[in-house]
Amino acid sequence: MTADSGEGSGAGSGVVSDRRRWIALAIVMTASFMDLVDVTIVNIAIPSIQEDTGASFSAVQWVTGGYALAFAIGLITGGRLGDIYGRKRLFLIGIGGFTVASALCGLATGAEMLVATRILQGGTAALMVPQVLSIIHASFPAEERGKVFGLFGAVVGLGAVSGPLIGALLTEWDLFGLAWRPIFLINLPVGIAGLLLGRAFIGESRAEKALKLDLVGVLLASVGLLMLLYPLTHGREAGWPLWGHLSMAGSLPVFALFVAYEKVKTRRDGSPLVELSLFRVKSFAAGIGVQLTFGVVTGIFFLVWTLYMQIGLGWSPLKAGTTGIPFSIAVSVAAGLSVQQLVPRFGRKVLQAGALVMAVGALTYIWEADRYGTAITSWQMALPLVVMGLGMGLIVAPITDAVLAEVPREHAGSASGLINTVNQLGTALGLGLVSVAFFGAMDDVVAPEAVGTAFGGAFVHAMWWVVAVLAAVFLLMFALPRRKAAVATGTSSASSADEPEREQEQEPVLV
Incomplete structure (x- = not known):
């Protein structure tokens, strides 16, 4: 084992360790992408799952909700286990378990087995996902984390919207007559590659002081x-x-x-389990509040958007999935620009601009849905989706850096688990509000010929909720530090002197 310090080890060693860090980054980001896709990929395949397994509506709810519940409940614990036993070790256990669970999902013989294996999949994801941010935080010095979290934000945006598209393609292609099963089986080669490459390239890191579960x-x-x-x-x-x-x-x-x-x-x-002292760090406490509220936005929007297109407008899964491509591209582009160019210059104003831009996109969507009704087309949706995607990209990448930048490295796992838990909690709150924001705007019984109009009106009603919550996000962002520079370095006048020592003490070890 050699310390990846790059100091006193020769130039060649430094180059190798740097290359290994970036390969490790690609591995953990691929795993994160796999998890993000799995969260959304199932929704698009629900009709196929019901037809093949005879699953009741309640069982289908458990297929989607069981994963989210197991994931949210296990996240904080997963983060702390990484602090104690090693983030690399927990990441490898998590990705290995996630791969096995994905195989079992794809081989499920009935709805009951699919529900059970989805819960297992969510639990193993809770071991894997917190280690991603922890490994990034422990492997990259403060001055590089802005670029890294920019990449991470782009992956988040791409993964969130790619799930429905990938699910639509795999379901409609009906590969080898397997219907919906490839949406889970596709994880096998990715997971196996991540497991093997992770063992070789990810550096081990853990909390400096001994911790207990x-x-x-x-x-x-x-x-x-x-x-x-x-x-x-x-x-x-x-x-x-x-x-x-x-x-x-x-x-x-x-x-x-x-x-x-x-x-x-x-x-x-x-x-x-949770370092309450973290909430004394202004950037962490404020960022957690923003992420919780922003999770409500995504929870409402993505579900009602899918229902609006597939049930209200009667679009096929493939057409609904491809409609989201402009959104995905816009998120990825804006995420990279926000961290690398905009935030260092304009600070939190970029995040606030993101909330306002998303609100403008939502208002544009409301106007179009009202104007065109059930005759609205995919290309007409492109404008509001691009605007909303740009706004989301300005938020998702820098907010992660803002939350973690000043967190001591020994608590990175606990903080990462808390960040992900708050995201899931916000999304769950948003999904719960869908019953009021969307279904509450429709009659309990809707005639078949009136479904399109009813769902269109409910979509408009829900989008007004999205605008209102985005306004709350904008206001909460005033609690974030003004300048990105203070957040990115993870130091202040009181802590800057300690940073070099902490960097050296916590440098991850490569095997």
Whole structure:
């Protein structure tokens, strides 16, 4: 084992270690892309899954919601396990388990097995995903992280919108007569390659001081998240029963108990599941708030957009999937520009501009949906989608850097898990609000001939919700640091002197 310090090891060694870092980055970003695609790829294939397995609507809800629940509940724990046992080790366990779970999903003989394997897939993703940001944070010095998180933001945007397109293509091609199954089986070669290359190129890193797994914290966080997310995911299907409201209300005292216990755990042995001290870092606390609210935006938009096109307009999965291509391209382009060129010059104004641009795109979409009704075409949707995509790209890349930049490296895993959990929580909140923002704008029973008009009107209603939440995102961004430079370096006048020492102490080890 050699330390990847690049100091006192010769020029040649430095070049090799630099190349290995960038190869490792490509590996973890590919894994992240695989996870992001898997979150959205299933929605487009639901009719095929129902036809092949005879799955009930409730089972289909579990196929999509079970993954999200297992993913959200396990994220914080997965991040802390990486801190304790090594981020490379947990990443490899996660990607290996994710690959096996994907194979089992593709080979599922019925709806029950598919639900169970999707939950397993979400749980293994919770081990893999937090390590991605942690490995980036531990492998790249502060001055390089802006560029790296720009790339990461582009991958996030591309992955979020590519899922429906990839799912549409694989489902309509019906490869080898397998119908929907290739949407899961496609993960096998990617996962195996990531496992083998990850062993060779990813550097190991872990928390500097010895930590212990906070089992009581894991239990409290899991119970609280389950009490909140389960009713949000399945409440509408059950008719928003009383138990759902009681469960969501009951999650608040559970979270309060979790916070109290974490304070005790911190004083006792310094190994809490969540480092509450992170919230004293202004960039982290503000960024978490922005990500939670922005997650609500994406949760509402992507679901109602899919329902509007496939059910309201009657478009095929392929047509709906290809309609999102301009959005995907715009997100990727804006994500790269925002971090590398715009944010260093204009600071948080870029993120705020992103929220305003997205709102303009949503307002344009509202105008077009009202004007053209069910006769709207894909090319007419291109303008609002490009505008919304540009706005999203200005947010998704720099916000990650802003949240993590000042986080001590020994807590990178815990912070990354919390970031991803907050994203999932925001998305779940958005999905829960769809019942009000979208379905609440329609009658309970809609005549077949009126479906297009009803869904179009509901889409417009939901988009007004998107605009309102984006306005809240814009206002919350005033709590972010003004200048990107202060965030990117991860230092302030009080901490700059400590940075070189921390960089040297926490340098990851390459095998």
